[in-house]
Amino acid sequence: MLVVEDSPLYSAEFFAVGDPYAYLGGLRENDPVSIHRRADGYEFHALTRYADVYAAYVDHARLSSSYGTMIDGSYRPQKDSASGRMLIVADQPEHTAIKRPVKAGGFNREMLARTGRTVRRNIRAALEQLSVGDRLDFSTVIAPELPKGVLEVLFGIGREDAAALLDATRTMIGYRDEAYVGASPLDSLVDAQLEVLGVIDDLIEQRLASGSAEDMIGFLARCVASGELTRDVAVLNGLNVAVGGNETTPHTASLTVDTISREPAQWRKVVDGEVSSDVATQEFLRWTTTNSYVQRLAVADVAIGGSVIPAGSFVTLWNMAANRDPAVFDRPDSFVIDRADNKQLAFGAGVHRCIGAPVATLEIQMFVEELAAWDKAFVVTGTPQRLHSNFMLGLTELPVEVVKAEDLGA
Ligand code: HEM
Incomplete structure (x- = not known):
């Protein structure tokens, strides 16, 4: 089995300025299971x-999530500090026990409909403020409108509080990127985490006092009151939803705008109604694959891809490589807006499959629909700056100019 010393897969810089798709494509073709070492022994x-x-996603009995789903998320043999108490780092049976109330409170049909309406309203309002000739950074001015709407509904907070919460979760995930933090990444990470936990705990306190269960936080507070959840579990999962919701779709939206600007002829098919917004959305999700990988720890030997991964090994599941696998996707390295039967894996699979997938899909679909109905369009005018992260594929800067819709690609 190929062993790579000092692998580029550890390097946030490589993901910002290198070609990780080409590197992972080479591994997929020649060494589908490989070992990546770092100088410190990890x-x-x-x-x-x-x-x-x-x-690997569906083998949750042998591939544990509770040791952290990011490289460096924790060190063997200690489990993640939130292990067993937060969805993303919980195994069975705790995972199922936590998922029920989070799903019932935040991801039911009514919440989805309310979220969709709020997100559409926010996107439309943001687009309506723009005039032909305006120049702006899409990634900071417009993209945050998507998760803001989700926070407003699920957390029952106003737009300003939603914006503050977004800033804090952004620092948590992009803490190695100097676009988000200053000189001391780890201090910023800890401060941001404490801030988010504090905000959510305050909201739970308010809902416990008022008894209102109209939003996800209120539902979780009710579960705390009934004894189904402890308060720290409720707070930690509020954090999980906030981070999961905030740090993904804005990047997907920015990369979507970048793709549209590069592929105006394909985009026109959506504008003209030849390709439906849901088909286009699935291809934007595949093409952008915002969450590049997740990590597991093998708690037993696992035979996979013709190799045996010994118990005690960390295993990374590269969504971005899977989503460009020629065994599953025709012309995998091309953006094909009307791709049929799109089995994209951007949300993972199995019991941990993104609980927010219907919300995220709706956000991107609303965004696509509002852009298609807009009488204007964004043209990328400068070099997009990619996020310094091997975990999230996104943009920290996307300079755009607003043009008349008919001038896109002219
Ligand atoms: C394009 C947007 C998104 C992408 C690409 C994405 C991707 C993922 C992936 C790959 C996982 C699986 C993690 C694993 O197996 O370890 C996941 C889990 C999760 N996501 Fe998302 N996500 C997105 C949007 C959202 C949104 C909008 C929310 C909430 C509003 C959210 C909340 C979560 C939570 C709470 C989990 C943990 C689920 C569990 O472990 O049971 N995500 N996401």
Whole structure:
């Protein structure tokens, strides 16, 4: 099995300025299961084929989430500090026990409909303020409108509080990127985490006092009152939803705008109604694959992709490589806006499959629909700056100019 010393997969810089898709594509073709070492002794196995990534996702009994789902999220043999108490780092049976109330309170049909209406309203209002000739950074001015709407509904907070919460979660995920933090990344991470936890705890306190259960936080507070959840579990999962919701869709939206600007002829098919917004949305999700990988720890030997990964090994499941696997996708390295039967894995699979997937899909679809109905368009005018992160694929800067819709690609 290929062993890579000082692998570029550890390097946030490589993901910002290098070509990680090409590197992972090479692994997928020649070494679908490989080992990546770092000078300090940390190592993980990397899975790059769609079939292997999928098989690993659904093997949650042998591939544990509770040791952290990010590289460096925790160190063996200690588990993550939120282990067993927060969805993303919980195994069975705790995972199921937590998922029920989070899903019932935040991800039911009514919440989805309310979220959709709020997100559409926010996007429309933001677009209506723009005039032909305006120049702006899409990633900071417009993209945050998507998760803001979700926070407003799920957390029952106003737009300003939603914006403040967004800033704090952004620092948590992009804490190695100097666009978000100053000189001391780890201090920023800890401060931001404490801030978010504090905000959510205050909201739970308010809902416990008022008894209102109209939003997800209120529902979680009710579960605390009934004894179904402890208060710290309720707070930690509020954090999980806030981070999951805030640090993904704005990047997807920015990369979507960048793609539209590069592929005006394909985009016109959506504007003209030849391709439906839901089909286009699935391809934007595949093409952008905002969450590049997740990590697991093998708690037993696992035979996968023709290799045996020994118990005790970290395993990374590369969504971005799976989503460009030629065994599953025709012309995988091309953006194909009307791609049929799109089995994109951007949200993962199995019991941990993104609980926010319907919300995220709706956000992007609303965004696509509002852009298609807009009488204007964004043209990228400068070099997009990619996020310094090997975990999130996104943009920290996307300079755009507003043009008349008919001038896109002219
Ligand atoms: C394009 C947008 C998004 C992408 C690409 C994405 C991706 C993912 C992936 C790959 C996982 C699986 C993690 C694992 O298996 O370890 C996940 C889990 C999760 N996501 Fe998302 N996500 C997105 C949007 C959202 C939104 C909008 C929310 C909330 C409003 C959210 C909340 C969560 C939560 C709470 C989990 C943990 C679920 C569990 O472990 O059971 N995500 N997401």
